[in-house]
Amino acid sequence: MTTIVVDRRVRVMVADSKLTISFPGLKREDIQARTTKIRQYGAVMVGASGESPWTEQILKWARTKRTKALKFPREAKVEGLILFEQRIWHIDECGEPIELDQDFFAIGSGAHSAMGAMLAGASPIEAVEIACKVDPHSELPVQVLKYTDGQ
Numbered sequence: 001m002t003t004i005v006v007d008r009r010v011r012v013m014v015a016d017s018k019l020t021i022s023f024p025g026l027k028r029e030d031i032q033a034r035t036t037k038i039r040q041y042g043a044v045m046v047g048a049s050g051e052s053p054w055t056e057q058i059l060k061w062a063r064t065k066r067t068k069a070l071k072f073p074r075e076a077k078v079e080g081l082i083l084f085e086q087r088i089w090h091i092d093e094c095g096e097p098i099e100l101d102q103d104f105f106a107i108g109s110g111a112h113s114a115m116g117a118m119l120a121g122a123s124p125i126e127a128v129e130i131a132c133k134v135d136p137h138s139e140l141p142v143q144v145l146k147y148t149d150g151q
Contacts, residue, residue, distance in 0.1 A: 002037055002049035003110030003131040003138040005124045008086045009103050011147035013038045013045045014124045016110065016132050018139035032139075039063075040145050043084060049108035050078030058091060070095035079107045083147070110135035 046062035048055035080091035110131030
């Protein structure tokens with residue numbers, strides 16, 4: 001799946017880069033590639049974890065005005081993170097963004113490892129690197145988005 005970490009204190013979002021492609025008759029582990037899981041659109045950083053095309057729907061939604069909730073099928077396995085104006089928003093399979101009242105958060109299959117690393121003092125980059133060591137669905141290299149006022 002994925003590991004994505006966001007930290008509003010330092011205005012950064014970090015992700016692993018592993019993509020697993022599933023085809024009928026093949027095991028999930030048979031086809032692997034790399035992909036970009038986090039993007040920045042002006043002052044908005046967004047990351048998505050889960051199954052395509054639902055992850056792409058979150059990324060595309062963040063590029064627009066974001067005025068209405070996303071709609072996913074009941075069986076969709078997807079979640080997203082948004083960092084906007086130093087506020088963290090989480091999107092689950094219900095599609096409604098919910099603001100989180102904490103300084104950092106992680107999603108994906110490596111989320112627990114990354115959160116534990118952050119609670120122990122790791123930086124967001126270190127947290128994703130640690131998650132990649134223990135989560136078989138996350139893999140280096142990491143991708144990093146750091147907000148600057150010039151973007």
